[in-house]
Amino acid sequence: MFKIKSAALAALLGLTATQGFAQEVTLRFQHFVSPKSANPKYFIEPWAEKVEKDSGGRIKVEIYPFMQLGGKAPSQYDLIRDGAIDGGWVIPGYQPGRFPEAEAMEMPFMVSKSAEEASKAAWIYTQKHLMDDFQDVHVIAAHMHGRGLVHKKGPSVQSVEDFRGLKLRGPSRPATLLLDKVGATPIGMPVPAFPEALSKGVVDGGVITWEMSPSLKLDQLTDSHTDVAGEQSLYNLYFIWAMNKDVYDDLPDDLKVVIDANSGYFASAWAGRAHDTGDKDGKAIMAASGNEIATLSEAETARIQTLGDEVIAEWIVDMDKKGLDGTALIEDARAAVQITRNPSAPMN
Structure with a gap:
């Protein structure tokens, strides 16, 4: 104390x-x-x-x-x-499951990459x-945090099909729900455990930010880093x-x-x-390492976003079963995102 x-x-x-x-x-x-x-x-x-x-x-x-x-x-x-x-x-x-209402902000493509x-x-x-x-x-x-991307051993992800069979670390329930939806095998773990899991082959990669990549030695432990197209983050x-x-x-x-x-x-x-x-620092370090830096096409991003919408729809049903208004939570999260794009947003 x-x-x-x-x-x-x-x-x-x-x-x-x-x-x-x-x-x-x-x-x-x-x-x-x-x-x-x-x-x-x-x-x-x-x-x-x-x-x-x-x-x-x-x-x-x-x-x-x-x-x-x-x-x-x-x-x-x-x-x-x-x-x-x-x-x-x-x-x-x-x-x-302890703070389910917080998950609304973590839904796929909910927030800006900023x-x-x-x-x-x-x-x-x-x-x-x-x-x-x-x-x-x-x-x-x-x-x-900033944009969440896919970091993995081997070549970059180019399509939804490339996720199939991959064991990927996810930091939260919404992230693992999306990984499961695209066909990967999600493995939930906190960030400190990620490097060891990679080095021991427990996972093939995972989703995390640019900024965390250098401290986790992802320039050495992975070979490619894949973002989605557009202004919204794959996950956050x-x-x-x-x-x-x-x-x-x-x-x-x-x-x-x-x-x-x-x-x-x-x-x-x-x-x-x-x-x-x-994120700017981390991306520069990953690029300097010679690792592959990739961005999914708009078409493949749209496919993932459609699957992300399914995650949101299923999450709403789950929240409703818990006695929460899932639709209202998602609407309020989206409204908060829109408010921040307005110069008159509240400052306290």
């Missing part, structure tokens, strides 16, 4: 924190990837630095990569909720549908950046203001923009 230094000292001197010294807080956040990955490099670390600067040094945010504070990536939400860590980066989809645009939509959708789901943590940002993944609710509630009001000023629409867009920057 976070540490308050000066308040305790003030108490020993018979002073209140406001009468004595400024309160100093250390927050311990963790994530599950390399610090050289795009989100930590371009969002998490700069966010921590900005919070420290904006607080006049009264908040220090320590960032621990690779789950160094303990636990596994799929348990990150519970680690934050239970106070094992003060905050961290969460992929709700790593716990399939992670910043998709992340703005994610925040808008989160505000409408997910704050109750995440009520036992304090949500700072909700965002999407939904994240939250969150902190323990009690830790946030126990902050003095002026430090809550600092966290709040670095939260919401602004922080979500920033997190998405980090992925866009990382």
